Amino acid sequence: MTLLDVSIVNVALPSIRTGIGASQSGLQWVLSGYALAFGLMLVPAGRLGDLHGRRVMFLVGLSLFTVASALAGASQNEVWLVGTRLLQGVAGGLLVPQVSGFIQQMFRGAERGRAFGMLGATVGVSTALGPLLGGVLIQLFGAHEGWRWVFYVNLPIGLVLLPLAHRLLPRHAAGRGERGARGSLDPVGVLLLGAGTVVLLLPFVQQREWPGTQKWLLLVPAVLVLAGFVGWERHHGRRREPLVDLALFRRRSYGLGTLLSLLYFAGFTAIFFVLTLFLQNGMRYSALEAGLSIMPFALGSGAAAAVGGRIVTRIGRPLVAGGLCMVVVGLLGATLAVQLDDNRSVGFAIALPLLFAGVGSGLTISPNQTLTLSEVPVDRAGSAGGVLQTAQRIGSAIGIAAVGSVFFSKAGGAHPDWAAGFKTGLLTSAGLAVLALAVALTDVFTGPSNVPQGADGPGPGRERDAGRQQSGR
Structure with missing residues (x-):
């Protein structure tokens, strides 16, 4: 839900403008208010989970997110909608760091990699499927009221998940710091x-x-x-x-992995931003058609993330480097496809390159998260994961600004060239992926070992027992 709400709202903006007469500034804050509040909460929420229990923080965040979604769908004006989007962002920031904290707490070694693989599949698929789901909902409920269902869709999900989370998530005693005393929020x-x-x-x-x-x-x-x-x-x-143990950045895996994540998300998130604008505004695709055009990337990313999580503990950082190479090649291929075909059939022309780039993305996100957090102590898992996700949010904001700037330099003005803007934007995203690749290669060629050992000890024979003991099942 939290990641869908980053991308699903993009295709709903014209419907929001029609439905409540929102201004351009109001529409901008519907997007940026959520991102700001989300990014602001990640690190302190992760630390709160470390100290007072991840299950409690997860349930609070999930409850608040469900309520905020209902209020957002019922909005009667832009001030109401922006306020509820800020509340959604706070709730998402409370909820998300607990997930990586749970994975750190419950799994070890190769099983931890597989768990992060499933999380990576969720990240890739939800981010890419947001425009498709938004397009379907607006198509079903109409341009005037369809935007409300972009938020209402969270209600049944939240109502189902709350009792399941209460029953299934492990009870977790408040964390204690390395000095043996109960930690503080700082x-x-x-x-x-x-x-x-x-x-x-x-x-x-x-x-x-x-x-x-x-x-x-x-x-x-x-x-x-x-x-x-x-x-x-x-x-x-x-x-x-x-609040943040700066000694974590002296661990090579964490410092380089966080930097790589920032650079990759700068290019990764911006791809969907310029692609949606190009298809809807330039090629006159409907919201549903634009969402379908993003499907190849989503499918490739989801499938590859699950596979990458299973093999990362054997291959290590070279797997991430290989994934980044695929992303760069796929984006360059999509640029060439638009050069050869800039008509309405362009959605088919870019399908194969986007599928290839999506596979590369799946081999980047979850393996990198596994490697980055591999040496983090469990009692720091929430705050360390919060810092990593904050880097992703900062990267996303920087990337959308940078890629959007070069996109509108060609696609803006009285005579926009949408195809040229899209190609320039893709090349900029590819350049950011190249920078992330340089970080990965630095780790590959200069690091002592690229296979994660873990702060808690590898022990594949003890992985399942450790997870079960900590989950109380």
């Missing part, structure tokens, strides 16, 4: 990280709404606040447990 760290993240993201998510270059001056205070956060965490960590 409110000063939360404030500094939250302020720095918001100020950093604002010029990117508001790029089209704030014309001119003055908005980029916000990057200066953002860097200063985040530097203050690092300084505070070092100081606070001498006496008590900090």
